[in-house]
Amino acid sequence: MTRKEKKRQEREEFIKENGIICLNNVSKSYSEGNAALDNVSLNIYPGEFVFIVGTSGSGKSTMIKLLLRELVATSGSVHVMGFDLKKLPRRKIPQFRRCLGVVFQDFRLLKDRNVYENVAFAQRIVETPGREIRRNVPTILATVGLAGKYKSRPRQLSGGEQQRVALARALVNKPSILLADEPTGNLDPNNSWEIMKLLEEINASGTTVLVVTHNSEIVNAMRKRVITLKQGSIVSDEEEGAYIDED
């Protein structure tokens, strides 16, 4: 077995035992004193659908940034896909991020490119051959219900449509994990439900899905695992949980 194969096998074994996302006693401080995350431990296994809830400032986005390796934990360990993110060399970060799809509240589309280009761009970055891009992009746009809008610019689309473009872009490289930080924060209830239904379908096809949200109605209706953060700590973690309103 080559060194590379051995490492892959070790990662697979780690995932089986500890999850595809594993936080062990993780704290993150931006400055001396108060911690944005305070001694958080958490295991999420492949194929799970998990909501992260909590009031503003409770550390939800900090957790997402740690998982993306945008930030490094002040103490404790973060493993994603079996990679120890503290030890991950800088040159390996792009390869690591390819296994992750991400969507944000504010969509973050390229405003001067059309829908097709916004999605194709994600494939060009990872050097997908042109022929595959021309096959993959229409397929993923159809999945999110935007087959007819491929020539539109973001400003010609509703918020719900823009978020579906962002979702298509996040999924086109077939990530193992989808991270969504308040994906429905700028959407009306109907569009919020459409996005959540898509996230559920994506999860049903095998992708691990982690959704940060404030939408208590959706959380309560969907009966998924719910992890609640309060001032940087996990205060509850329930299978088929509900939104605990602290406001």
Ligand code: ADP
């Ligand atoms: P949430 O996403 O749950 O609203 P965040 O993870 O964004 O919470 O923030 C958690 C805490 O960390 C808050 O007290 C926030 O003010 C602080 N914080 C977040 N980002 C920074 C930063 N870049 N610099 C300093 N403090 C930050």
Ligand code: MG
């Ligand atoms: Mg946030």
